[in-house]
Amino acid sequence: MARVLDRHVDADLRTTRAAWAGALCRRFLGRLVLLVGVLAIVFAAVDLLPGSAAKGALGANATAEAIDAKNAELGLDQAWPVRFVRWIGGLLTGDLGTTVRGQRVGDLVSAALPETMIVVGVALLITVPCSIAVGMWWATRAMPRSRRLVDAVTTVSIAVPEFVIATVLIVVFALLLDALPAVTIVAADGTLGSPDMRILPIVALAIPQIGWNSRVVHAAVSDHLRDPHVTQALLDGVSPVRVTVRHVLPVALPTIAAAAATSTGMLVGSAVVVETVFNHPGIGSLLSSAVTAKDSVTTTAIVALVGILIAVVLTASDAVRVAITGRVS
Numbered sequence: 001m002a003r004v005l006d007r008h009v010d011a012d013l014r015t016t017r018a019a020w021a022g023a024l025c026r027r028f029l030g031r032l033v034l035l036v037g038v039l040a041i042v043f044a045a046v047d048l049l050p051g052s053a054a055k056g057a058l059g060a061n062a063t064a065e066a067i068d069a070k071n072a073e074l075g076l077d078q079a080w081p082v083r084f085v086r087w088i089g090g091l092l093t094g095d096l097g098t099t100v101r102g103q104r105v106g107d108l109v110s111a112a113l114p115e116t117m118i119v120v121g122v123a124l125l126i127t128v129p130c131s132i133a134v135g136m137w138w139a140t141r142a143m144p145r146s147r148r149l150v151d152a153v154t155t156v157s158i159a160v161p162e163f164v165i166a167t168v169l170i171v172v173f174a175l176l177l178d179a180l181p182a183v184t185i186v187a188a189d190g191t192l193g194s195p196d197m198r199i200l201p202i203v204a205l206a207i208p209q210i211g212w213n214s215r216v217v218h219a220a221v222s223d224h225l226r227d228p229h230v231t232q233a234l235l236d237g238v239s240p241v242r243v244t245v246r247h248v249l250p251v252a253l254p255t256i257a258a259a260a261a262t263s264t265g266m267l268v269g270s271a272v273v274v275e276t277v278f279n280h281p282g283i284g285s286l287l288s289s290a291v292t293a294k295d296s297v298t299t300t301a302i303v304a305l306v307g308i309l310i311a312v313v314l315t316a317s318d319a320v321r322v323a324i325t326g327r328v329s
Contacts, residue, residue, distance in 0.1 A: 020322050024315055031311040035304070040084055042303050046296035047080040053294040057100040074100060080296070087297060091304065097297040099290070105301045108286060113305075116275070116282035119198055120267045123205040127267075128260050130210050135217025136249070139225065140240040150214070157211030162270045166204040166277040173200060184280040197280070204274045209263045216259040220252035227251075254321035261317035265310035 054070035055062055062070075071077045075086070087097055096105035138150050157165075174182035180200055185193035192198070224230060225248060233243045268283070275284030283302055290298035 131213030139221040154211035
């Protein structure tokens with residue numbers, strides 16, 4: 001009898017896991033479909049920008065005949081929906097396309113992506129533990145004055161644009177203290193002049209995300225501190241820190257994971273601005289140059305890669321929620 005029950009339990013678990021996996025796959029595919037719509041909008045928006053990509057590639061002195069020939073070579077003489085569909089077909093085979101200057105987009109992205117991933121990855125590694133520590137302390141141990149101070153600081157860090165934070169960091173640490181370089185200098189071989197040139201871009205990216213995630217952690221922890229079993233544990237004399245770590249943080253983890261996943265996309269998006277301010281080589285600088293050159297293929301390819309990364313991270317956070325709560329949503 002016990003074996004029969006075990007087989008039924010195992011079958012139910014397999015069915016449940018299959019349902020979870022199916023729901024996660026459907027959600028991931030739904031995000032990819034949404035991404036295709038966003039890519040179409042981006043492709044059209046860049047294509048509708050004023051100016052001529054062909055003329056920008058050939059120079060201001062290019063003749064009308066040369067510009068027409070360049071447009072035909074790049075396929076710019078065709079409507080943007082036709083070019084977008086052709087580009088999507090190439091994307092499915094791993095071909096990101098060619099820039100208006102004849103360079104392979106894949107080569108440019110592979111050269112710029114590692115540096116952005118280093119900066120964004122380190123900023124995320126700083127953001128998550130710092131925001132968990134600040135949010136938990138804010139919800140459990142902070143005095144009223146400290147709570148008001150943290151509330152004000154996190155609000156300001158979220159409200160102030162990244163380029164303003166980057167500029168303040170340059171003024172303080174580069175100009176006044178002369179402790180860190182103000183801009184990134186790239187050597188002839190493509191490497192950074194020194195590793196400390198990454199510090200200010202990382203800090204500029206991390207500050208707003210620490211502020212936002214700290215508020216998320218604070219809200220999630222504060223909500224679960226009101227749960228009956230948590231209240232009873234506190235009345236029994238269990239320390240707030242122990243109650244928070246053992247009973248509150250695990251149930252708040254899905255919310256924290258979702259916030260961290262969202263921060264990944266926000267960090268990549270903010271890198272566009274921050275890398276431009278610090279002249280830091282990466283995806284942000286490449287995207288800025290592509291938009292300036294009215295290069296719809298390069299711009300859309302970068303957005304596609306970032307969108308796929310965000311979709312993967314969000315799906316991973318959904319998987320964390322499923323593992324903890326047993327619910328997809």
